[in-house]
Amino acid sequence: xxxxxxxPFTSQQDMNQQDDTKTGDPETINVKVVxxxxxxxxFKIKRTTQLRKLLGAYANKVGKDxxxxxxxxxxxxxxxxxxxHSLEMEDNDTIDVMVEQVGGYSS
Amino acid sequence: MSARRSPxxxxxxGSMDLTIHRRVLKECPPFGYVCSCNREQYLEILTLxxxxxxxxxxxxxxLLSTVASRSHYQNALDQTFPALPFLPDxxxxxxxxxxxxxxxxxxxxxxxARIKQxxxxxxxxxxxxxxxxxxxxxxxxxxxxxxNVQSKxxxxxxSWWKFLDNNPRKAQNLLNNLMKEIRPCSEEFWKNLRNISFxxxxxxxxxxxxxxxxxxxFIDKWCSQSRTTLGFSTFFAGTCLxxxxxxxxxxxxxxxxxxxxxxxxxxxxxxxxxxxxxxDSVFIPIHEGSTHWYSARIDFRLKRIDIYDSLQETCIxxxxxxxxxxxxxxxxxxxxxxxxxxxxxxxxTVCLTxxxxxxxxxxxxxxxxxxxxxxxxxVHTLWHLKHILEYRSVYSGGQDEVEGFSFSSDMVGxxxxxxxxxxxxxxx
Numbered sequence: 001x002x003x004x005x006x007x008p009f010t011s012q013q014d015m016n017q018q019d020d021t022k023t024g025d026p027e028t029i030n031v032k033v034v035x036x037x038x039x040x041x042x043f044k045i046k047r048t049t050q051l052r053k054l055l056g057a058y059a060n061k062v063g064k065d066x067x068x069x070x071x072x073x074x075x076x077x078x079x080x081x082x083x084x085h086s087l088e089m090e091d092n093d094t095i096d097v098m099v100e101q102v103g104g105y106s107s
Numbered sequence: 108m109s110a111r112r113s114p115x116x117x118x119x120x121g122s123m124d125l126t127i128h129r130r131v132l133k134e135c136p137p138f139g140y141v142c143s144c145n146r147e148q149y150l151e152i153l154t155l156x157x158x159x160x161x162x163x164x165x166x167x168x169x170l171l172s173t174v175a176s177r178s179h180y181q182n183a184l185d186q187t188f189p190a191l192p193f194l195p196d197x198x199x200x201x202x203x204x205x206x207x208x209x210x211x212x213x214x215x216x217x218x219x220a221r222i223k224q225x226x227x228x229x230x231x232x233x234x235x236x237x238x239x240x241x242x243x244x245x246x247x248x249x250x251x252x253x254x255n256v257q258s259k260x261x262x263x264x265x266s267w268w269k270f271l272d273n274n275p276r277k278a279q280n281l282l283n284n285l286m287k288e289i290r291p292c293s294e295e296f297w298k299n300l301r302n303i304s305f306x307x308x309x310x311x312x313x314x315x316x317x318x319x320x321x322x323x324x325f326i327d328k329w330c331s332q333s334r335t336t337l338g339f340s341t342f343f344a345g346t347c348l349x350x351x352x353x354x355x356x357x358x359x360x361x362x363x364x365x366x367x368x369x370x371x372x373x374x375x376x377x378x379x380x381x382x383x384x385x386x387d388s389v390f391i392p393i394h395e396g397s398t399h400w401y402s403a404r405i406d407f408r409l410k411r412i413d414i415y416d417s418l419q420e421t422c423i424x425x426x427x428x429x430x431x432x433x434x435x436x437x438x439x440x441x442x443x444x445x446x447x448x449x450x451x452x453x454x455x456t457v458c459l460t461x462x463x464x465x466x467x468x469x470x471x472x473x474x475x476x477x478x479x480x481x482x483x484x485x486v487h488t489l490w491h492l493k494h495i496l497e498y499r500s501v502y503s504g505g506q507d508e509v510e511g512f513s514f515s516s517d518m519v520g521x522x523x524x525x526x527x528x529x530x531x532x533x534x535x
Contacts, residue, residue, distance in 0.1 A: 036352060075342055076377060100320075101341055103398055103399045103484055103485055104315075104485065105398060105480075
């Protein structure tokens with residue numbers, strides 16, 4: 001259940017250079033977004049692009065409202081203004097997606 | 108210092124020479140002559156005193172310019188802010204009015220710190236004038252006053268919390284009204300609170316199940332203020348300690364080097380986020396089976412690992428079982444593994460496995476106050492953290508022992524407190 005996805009906002013130039021990125025363009029990294037049920041979606045993203053765009057693209061893809069899901073990197077919530085650069089993300093790193101948790105009693 | 112030795116200095120004692128190292132003296136009643144270099148601070152002090160007098164009519168220039176002791180303003184303050192009778196029908200409006208006045212006063216008085224800093228810097232540069240001494244006394248008095256007003260605020264809060272605990276129905280009405288009042292607010296209303304929307308806020312309502320955003324909000328806030336406790340997010344336990352990150356029911360049976368790496372990365376990220384450099388205790392909220400909140404705590408000072416669960420059945424039944432059959436035994440083993448990793452990250456060595464000489468205490472079903480209902484476990488979980496931060500462990504004692512922080516059978520008073528704390532933070 002995994003598929004490769006070009007983030008729609010990466011510039012045309014980047015898409016043309018897809019082969020270069022495969023061989024390790026330092027400006028772009030591959031990010032794996034893993035849902036709570038284990039489904040994976042792959043994105044290619046510039047290090048300086050705000051992750052907000054990736055999160056929006058993911059939510060769009062899985063058909064969920066971006067405000068109802070939580071994106072975590074190393075267990076910490078990603079904020080809208082974070083970039084792969086600001087989070088010091090590395091190539092092939094994982095972003096976890098979690099849904100709302102509620103609790104009151106053990107069933 | 109070099110300015111003092113400057114040959115251009117024209118300080119003359121005896122005759123009234125109006126320049127003190129090239130600075131002009133100006134009149135600033137009621138202080139008399141002041142140096143122009145810090146005249147602005149004098150004016151600020153006067154404005155500050157004037158603004159405070161609006162709340163505290165007893166405040167006079169004369170009173171402030173006499174040396175006072177800590178309890179000096181106590182009586183006057185007690186008269187201005189009398190103890191509230193907390194009559195059921197107007198308890199909230201009385202409390203709210205008095206609290207707003209006190210907060211306003213604190214806001215005014217906290218300006219004194221900045222004035223003091225600039226003022227002290229300036230008097231180092233010229234010979235001290237009599238007016239400077241008076242101003243210093245006034246500054247010290249304003250600081251004392253601030254101290255007194257702050258303790259007034261604490262005692263007002265405490266009596267309000269006790270009132271809420273003793274009147275759960277009243278607290279419930281207030282909380283319902285608050286929810287109704289806030290519901291129509293736009294998204295803009297919530298913009299100062301990271302990740303919180305009305306949907307999240309409404310889970311604090313009476314009888315509702317708390318959601319992760321609310322729990323994470325308070326863990327982040329309280330732990331970053333604590334300087335001692337590293338609080339994880341509600342997603343940590345699922346990813347690092349359990350087999351299924353969503354249900355969190357079965358503890359991971361095998362822990363690998365990759366799991367250790369994940370823990371280390373989470374801890375580093377978390378320390379950074381909470382801006383905690385040295386911590387000696389760790390709080391882990393756990394979301395079980397999509398329906399229940401409970402928590403675990405590792406304390407490196409007390410050398411303890413505890414699992415706190417507000418469900419009576421879980422605690423009582425499991426405490427009677429042999430260790431190997433208790434519900435949380437496997438989770439405890441994973442927490443012991445986690446403790447060893449965390450210890451090495453703290454620059455410490457803790458060995459809990461196969462170590463008969465080990466002095467650590469591991470309680471998989473610690474005794475805590477129980478929830479007598481089917482909705483309060485989230486509030487209990489936050490209150491576990493509150494007790495850890497206030498008293499280092501969860502305290503099930505009566506109201507007198509843990510003033511204002513005791514667990515109550517209905518936690519609706521705490522819900523209102525948390526809701527009010529959130530709304531207060533929104534204004535910051």
